[in-house]
Structure formats: structure tokens, C-alpha cells
Amino acid sequence: MSTRIDAELVRHIGKLSRIELTDEEVSAFARQLGDVLEAFGKLQELDTQNVEPMAHAVELANVLADDAPRPSLTTEEALANAPDRVENFFRVPKVIGGGA
Amino acid sequence: MTNTAQTDTIQPVVGLEIHVELATETKMFCRCRNHFGDPPNTNVCPVCLGMPGVLPVMNGRAVEFAMKVGLALNCTVPGYTKWDRKNYYYPDLPKNYQISQYDLPLAQNGFLEIPLSSGETKQIRVLRAHLEEDAGKNTHDIPGCTGVDLNRAGVPLLEIVSEPDMNSVEEVMGYAKSMHRLVRWLGVSEANMQMGHMRFEPNINLHITRGGVTYKTPIVEVKNLNSFRALENAVAFEIQRQYDEWQGNPEGFVLAKLGKQNRGYDDGTCKTVFQREKEEAHDYRYLPDPDLVPVTVSDEWRQRVAGEIGELPLARRARFMADYGLNFKDADALTQDAPTGDLLDQSVAAGAEAKRCVNLLLGRGAAVANERGCAIADIGVTVEQLAELAKMMSAGDVNATAADKIFEKLLAEGGQPRAIAEKQGLLTVKDLGQVEQWVDAAIAANPQAVEEIQSGGKKQKKAFGFLTGQVMQASKGAAPPAEVQKLLQQKLG
Numbered sequence: 001m002s003t004r005i006d007a008e009l010v011r012h013i014g015k016l017s018r019i020e021l022t023d024e025e026v027s028a029f030a031r032q033l034g035d036v037l038e039a040f041g042k043l044q045e046l047d048t049q050n051v052e053p054m055a056h057a058v059e060l061a062n063v064l065a066d067d068a069p070r071p072s073l074t075t076e077e078a079l080a081n082a083p084d085r086v087e088n089f090f091r092v093p094k095v096i097g098g099g100a
Numbered sequence: 101m102t103n104t105a106q107t108d109t110i111q112p113v114v115g116l117e118i119h120v121e122l123a124t125e126t127k128m129f130c131r132c133r134n135h136f137g138d139p140p141n142t143n144v145c146p147v148c149l150g151m152p153g154v155l156p157v158m159n160g161r162a163v164e165f166a167m168k169v170g171l172a173l174n175c176t177v178p179g180y181t182k183w184d185r186k187n188y189y190y191p192d193l194p195k196n197y198q199i200s201q202y203d204l205p206l207a208q209n210g211f212l213e214i215p216l217s218s219g220e221t222k223q224i225r226v227l228r229a230h231l232e233e234d235a236g237k238n239t240h241d242i243p244g245c246t247g248v249d250l251n252r253a254g255v256p257l258l259e260i261v262s263e264p265d266m267n268s269v270e271e272v273m274g275y276a277k278s279m280h281r282l283v284r285w286l287g288v289s290e291a292n293m294q295m296g297h298m299r300f301e302p303n304i305n306l307h308i309t310r311g312g313v314t315y316k317t318p319i320v321e322v323k324n325l326n327s328f329r330a331l332e333n334a335v336a337f338e339i340q341r342q343y344d345e346w347q348g349n350p351e352g353f354v355l356a357k358l359g360k361q362n363r364g365y366d367d368g369t370c371k372t373v374f375q376r377e378k379e380e381a382h383d384y385r386y387l388p389d390p391d392l393v394p395v396t397v398s399d400e401w402r403q404r405v406a407g408e409i410g411e412l413p414l415a416r417r418a419r420f421m422a423d424y425g426l427n428f429k430d431a432d433a434l435t436q437d438a439p440t441g442d443l444l445d446q447s448v449a450a451g452a453e454a455k456r457c458v459n460l461l462l463g464r465g466a467a468v469a470n471e472r473g474c475a476i477a478d479i480g481v482t483v484e485q486l487a488e489l490a491k492m493m494s495a496g497d498v499n500a501t502a503a504d505k506i507f508e509k510l511l512a513e514g515g516q517p518r519a520i521a522e523k524q525g526l527l528t529v530k531d532l533g534q535v536e537q538w539v540d541a542a543i544a545a546n547p548q549a550v551e552e553i554q555s556g557g558k559k560q561k562k563a564f565g566f567l568t569g570q571v572m573q574a575s576k577g578a579a580p581p582a583e584v585q586k587l588l589q590q591k592l593g
Contacts, residue, residue, distance in 0.1 A: 016383055017196075018189040055182045055204075060393040064160030067124050070131035078144045078250075081151075088140045089247025092191040095238055 005034040109309040112339045114272050115264035117301040118279055119257050120289045121234060122165045127254040128233045129156030129199065129392075134256070136295045140239075140249035148254035150194030156391055158183075162256035163206070163395055165288040166231045167405045169258060170207025172286055172412060173226045177402055181206045182394040186384045191248050192236035200259075202386040205230035206395075212262075212282070213414055214274035219428065221414065224275050225263035232257050258288075264303060269336050276300060276331055281413055285438050293327050300325040304338040305355060308346060315350060317342040318358035322365055322372050333370040338363075341372070416441050424454035433462055439477030446483040452490035459500070460489060464507045485510055489517040501577050502526040529578045532587075535571075538579060539587045542570040553592050564588065 010030045014021040021029070072078075075088050084091040124134050130147035147154045170177050184202035207229040213221045236253040238246050260279065266272045280298060283289040291298050305319040320342070322334045346353045363372040411419070413435045420431040420441070434441050440461070447457045461476055469476045489506060492498045498506065498521055506520050521527045529535055543550055552563035564585075571584045 012383075016187070016189070016385075055388050056393055057390065058393060061396045063157060063393050064163065064395075065131065065157040067126050067159050067161035068131065069126050069133050072132045072143050072145050073149075075139070075141045078141045078149060086242055086245055086247050089239060089242070089249055090141070090191070092238075092246050092248055094244065095191055095240070095246040 005030050005037060107310075108343075110339075110343055111307040111309075112267055112269075112335075113264045113305055113307055114266040114335060115303040116262045116266065116272060116275060117303075118260045118262075118276065119234075119299040119301075120169075120260065120279075120283050120291065121295075121297040122162055122256040122258055123287070123289050123297075124159055124161050124165065124256055126159060128159050128162050128231070128256040129254055132254070135251075136292075136297075138251055140247070141251065143251045144253070148194070149250060150196070156199065158392060158395070159256060162231060164405055165256070165286075166206045166229065166258050167397065167402070168286050168288055168409060169260070169283060170210065170229050171402070171406045172282060172409050173207065173210035173212055173229065173260070175207035175210030175226060175229060177207050177397055178204065179397050180204060180394060181397070183389040183392040184386045185389045186232075186386055188384060190235070191246060192238050192250075192253065194236070194250060194253060198233060198235065199389055199392070200232035200386075201230035212275060212278055214271065214278045215414070215432075216274065217270060222265075222271065222274075224265045224271070227261045227263050229258055229260045232259055269332060269339070272302065272335050273328065273332055276328060278413075280328075281436060285413055286409065287438075296326060300331045302331065302335055302338075304335060304342070306339065306342050306346065308343070310350070315346065316355040317346050317353060318355050319360045320363050320372070321360065322363050323375070325365055330365055330367060334365045334372050337371050420444075424448070424458065426454075426458060430458055430462055433466065434458065434476075437475045437477060440475055443477050443481070443483060443486065447487040447490060450483060450487035452487040453494045456490035456493045457486055460486060460503065460507055464504050464511070468508075468511055479511055480514075481507075481511060485517055492517060492521065496530075496580065497521070497527055499528055499577065499581065502528070505577075525576055525578060527578060528580050529575060530580070532583065535575070535579050535583050536587060538571045538574045539584060539591065541574060542567050543588075543591060546570060550592060 007026050007030055010026045010033065011021065014026075079085045079088065079090065082090050122134075126132060127134050127143075127148055130145050132143040132145050132148055135143060147156055167177050181201065181204050183199055185197040186200045186202070187197045189196050205228040208227065210226040210229075211223040212226060213223050215221055234252050234255040234257045236248055236250040238248055240246055262275065266275055280291050283298075284291050289297055301321060301323055302325070303319055303321050306317045308315045308317065320338055322338065325331045325334055342353075352358075362375045364375050365371075366373050417428075417431045417435040420426045420434060421428065424431075424444075426434070434444055444454065444457050444461065448454050465476045465479055465481065468479045472479065489498075489503055489510075493500070493503050497518075502521065505524065505526055506517050509515070509520050509524065510517060546567060549563040549567050552559040553567070567588055568581065568584055571579055571588075572581065
């Protein structure tokens, strides 16, 4: 694997994931993620010359459901695990601007 | 577009991404209802809430709807398509990734033919159409926080991406409206703009030629436009703004130096506004979704869906012009939606004259539809009623004025045209003795008009029209106008 996990990359991933990282966490995660990548790097050693690319681990296709409604949760159930709520909404800190 | 002062030639180049919410009963990966306007967080379950350990199952109808749009857009629908995760973090996206299609979309490389005001059409190429899930909705009108409603999370969304083939505001609007008509026509989306069923994201820049050199302005993507008006205003504003900015800095305000930018749209001012550069916006780290198996599309399946498409708007419009002798404007008005044209076709099949039906539908019919804000097909006239009324007109049983009254009455109260005509005394009186009595009475009551006609002066024509009107009025519109005029001429000539 050519990608090296350094502090800068960990901070970048942290930013994408909207989480704040301390310097200690950055160096710890850099080491851990590096180990993970290295383990996967082992797979690179396999000869896949004559192996077809695969999009899915299960030999299955077209698992499709009928377009027929089934009961949803109640609003109380839906909000039961939420850290915070306001009226019948999930409550989050004030958001400004657009999404994706 | 040419600016005379500078003799610059300006060619706008616009591509359009359109998001269409599909009108399935249920969401894309769970069986919660896909329904607009319900109380917050009532159509939610562990799958669309992004709870751990749940498995999404693809909605078969959403796949077919997407295939149908793809095929109607002349796209290739490949035999193999799969699902990918697009990772980003936002409160309306509970899983922290959106299930979408990255490298193997359901449909690609098609085109949509759009009408131009010149009467010609233009093909706008469609790069791809892929399925993805919609996000929830953030509510900002609660003080001090944001509220999240996840009813919309997981609703099937079709993203249709055009090539940058549009070169004017008119072409952009032609494409957007043709697409709106198409998805409604196919029955795959209500495409109700007020409910956010259709959203636009245009990519706009200008190719400006000055003194033999062509300059390209930075491409601007305007995010999340929710109405035709917003789309039209945003594109028109951007064309002017980019030209103005470029004039101030012809070497600096160019694509090569500034790249692509995002702008938002302000509904209040009708202007686009700069959005803070999202430095890592495009780092979505797509990966195949291991929770969903691929979809393979067999020839049989593709052919069955293609067979359900039927005649498309432009083909039907051309047929109406050729077969029914309609002009472009009338044919276009009758092909805004499928059911209105069906009504016409079926009435003709029931023996009615096309021209009579068209006059009824586009006269009183269009007026009532406009009043009620619905399609002409939804004003509540049946094929039987329309065909009977048209046939009565062709047979000379009712004149146009009477037919209009009958039509109005049956739209308001229902009933059969002939019964209404009889009850209201609107049938044309074919008893010439009766007509003659009305003519004689009008002559006796209006000696001045009679004198003007017989003296042959310049008031003759007007007086004749007046007397005809008197007879028609006396008959409550039931006298046949041609007979009335013939009798008047005989008696006064």
C-alpha cells in the first residue's frame, strides 16, 4: 500500500467525520490505522491476475421487496434513543448552510 | 448574445442535475410510507433511522421507475448495476452515508428532445440517471437549535445528470419543463414543486469570444433550486454576473485560474450568493455498499418496462397535428399530461369529431382547469359526456354557445349532455315555423333597424346583425343562426 497514514491524513479524516481530535489521539489513530492498512496490504501480495472483480461477497442479485407499506415505529419509539429532542424532532445544535 | 460596445460573443454553457422524488408507496430500503406532509418522525423505522445492525432491502418498484425514466430518455440500461455509499456527515443523514450509485448507474448516455420557440427541437444529452436515497429535513425555525424530521430520509430519489448542452435560459427551462412533463407522464413522480419532488442544480459558465480569443469563466454550481422560477432567475442572474465579473478582470476571472465554485440562491433578492468554499466537499470516499446485492437487468425485464412506456409527449403532439389537424399550440396544450390526450383519443374513438372535442377541452375545459389549478383531464368530464356533446354539435343539435353552456353545467352538476340540453331548452330549434315566428316578431318590434337595412346605407350591416341578435335572444340561443339570417334576408331583401 502506498498510502501512508500520517498525522495530516488523520486530521483530514477527522475533519470529514466532524470530530475533534487531540494531538494524542491523532498519533494513536495514525499508528492504529497504519497497522490496519498494513494488514490489508498483505492481500496485495496475492496474485489476482485471473480473478474477476467482484462487487459483492455473496453470489446473489435482485433481492427486491414489494412496494407495500408496513407499520413504522411510533414517534415515541423513534425518539426514545435520541440524546435530545425538541417537540417531535431530533434536537441537534443549530445548523447553518447546506448538506452534501 | 452579443454585446455591441465590446463586440464580445457570449455563449452560456449550462448543464443541469435534476433530482426527482419517485412516487413509490414506500421508501427505497424499508417499507415506511413515502408520504409528504405527515407529522414529523412518523414514517420512520430502524432502517431509515440508521440504527445499528439493520439491513436495507431494495424497493423493486423504485428500480423499475428508474429504468422507465432511463429508457424514455433513450438511455442504455446496463445489465448490471450496484449500490455505493457516499460518506458525509450532516444531521439529516442518520447513517452518515447516503446510499447512491457511483460507477455503475442504472441508466446512461441518453438524450431528451426539447422544444424551442422557433418550432424546432434540440437534443440535450443525458449523461446518467442513478438512484439514491433522499435525506431528512432540518427545521430551523425552532429557537436555539435545529430540529430533524426523518420522514423523508430514505425516500427514493432519481438524479438525472445532463451534459452541458444548454446555451440559453430558454433551453434550460425547456429541458427542465420537458423533464417535469416526462416524469409525470410516465407516472413515476408527482413532480409537485411545492412538495419538493423536483430540485435543480445547474452548472453554468460562459464562453466569451473577444478579438478572436475565447475565455471560459469559472463554472458555478447553484445548489438546491426548488422551483422553475428560481431556476430561471438563477441562470439568468449567473449569465449576467459572470459576464460583468469577467469584464472587470478578463485574464483573471477564468476557469483555468478559479476552477469550480458553489453558489446558493436567495429567493428574496432572486440573486445567487457566494457559499464558503467547502475545501473537502468532494471527498465522499465512495465504497460499494456491502448490505445491498447488485441488480441485474435481463433483456426480458428491460423489454417489459420499455413496453409499458407507450407514446411520449413529443410523438403524441406530432400525431395530434398530423391526424387531427391541430395547430402546434393546441396540440402542445393537449399533451401537457397523458390523461388529457387520452380523453381526446378515446372521444374520437367513440365517434366524436376531434375538432369539436378540442374546442370544448381548450375552451371551457381549459378555463375551468385553470380556475381549479388542475389538468384539463381532471375537471371531471368523462369520455361519454365529451363524445356525446361533440356529436350533438356535429349533428347541428346544439350550436357552440349552447354547447359551452351544457359543458359548464355538466362540469358543475354532472349529467348527460342531451338531457341537460333538453331541460335547459338549449337544443337548436329545427321547427322552421317557430323560427319564422321569432323572425317576424323581431321585424315588427324594430322598425328602425328594418328601415336601415332596406335603405341600404352604411348602417345596413350593423342593423342586420342587431336583428339576428334579437332573434337569437328571443330563442334563448336555440335558433339556428344560418336559418335566421336566411329568413331575415328573404323577408327584408
